[in-house]
Amino acid sequence: xxxxxxxxxxxxxxxxxxxxxxxxxxxxxxxxxxxxxxxxxxxxxxxxxxxxxxxxxxxxxxxxxxxxxxxxxxxxxxxxxxxxxxxxxxxxxxxxxxxxxxxxxxxxxxxxxxxxxxxxxxxxxxxxxxxxxxxxxxxxxxxxxxxxxxxxxxxxxxxxxxxxxxxxxxxxxxxxxxxxxxxxxxxxx
Numbered sequence: 279x280x281x282x283x284x285x286x287x288x289x290x291x292x293x294x295x296x297x298x299x300x301x302x303x304x305x306x307x308x309x310x311x312x313x314x315x316x317x318x319x320x321x322x323x324x325x326x327x328x329x330x331x332x333x334x335x336x337x338x339x340x341x342x343x344x345x346x347x348x349x350x351x352x353x354x355x356x357x358x359x360x361x362x363x364x365x366x367x368x369x370x371x372x373x374x375x376x377x378x379x380x381x382x383x384x385x386x387x388x389x390x391x392x393x394x395x396x397x398x399x400x401x402x403x404x405x406x407x408x409x410x411x412x413x414x415x416x417x418x419x420x421x422x423x424x425x426x427x428x429x430x431x432x433x434x435x436x437x438x439x440x441x442x443x444x445x446x447x448x449x450x451x452x453x454x455x456x457x458x459x460x461x462x463x464x465x466x467x
Contacts, residue, residue: 280333282364282452284309286349287392289434290324290341296434297362298412299344299425301370302392304437305444306337322350336360344392348399362400366451367407368444369393372421374411376433377440381447381460383457395467406456408447410440 286374288294290301296304297321310317310326315337317324323340336358355365369390374380386391397403413433414422429437443463451457 280361280364281337281358282333282335282366283351283354283358283379284335284366284368284448284452285338285340285347285396286368287344287347287370288339289344290339291430294426296428297426298429301410301412302368303339305368305408305441305448306339308441308443309448310337322353326355327436328448333452335452344408345395347392347418348395350398351396352399362402363456365405366448367393367396367405368448369407369409370412370425371409372412372414372425374409374413376411376413377436378411378445379408379440379444379463381399381451382406383456383460398452406451408444408451410444416423 283307286302286306290389294300303417313328315326315328317326317339318387323338326337326385330337336354338350338354340347351365351382371388383406386403387397393407394403410419412425447459447463
């Protein structure tokens, strides 16, 4: 059976709920809810699993904190024998406007500490990531406060339908691969 690991990046703890940096967690929570599965607290993270048309899909929310996400990713890839091309990391991105979704087969970490750690631990930039725009409407020097700040109601209303689309992208990635999914979704506004 083909196995996939979908990783949502974020930080564990109530104080991080609904913060921009936890957008990856928010996408995986929505995916789990739609799939009627629940996360269990396991080694290096919260894990849920499901099947999509005969493919086994593991959802991982690392409990290692953002900057050490690579340890959790490596552990679960090794434990479940999941290949690099079947890894998808869902991550917040200040370089994209709020709610913009971009699927990429690899590339730089763009200064994102979670991606940077995954890249360092795996020894490659060549893994798929779904970047979810969180915007960058913050004063100079205030990026940390911005990403760790909570979404307001208006932002959540903009983001919620995009989170549903992100769940569709995950399903498409599992069923049709990264190239088809990029062509289908990256052009959308």
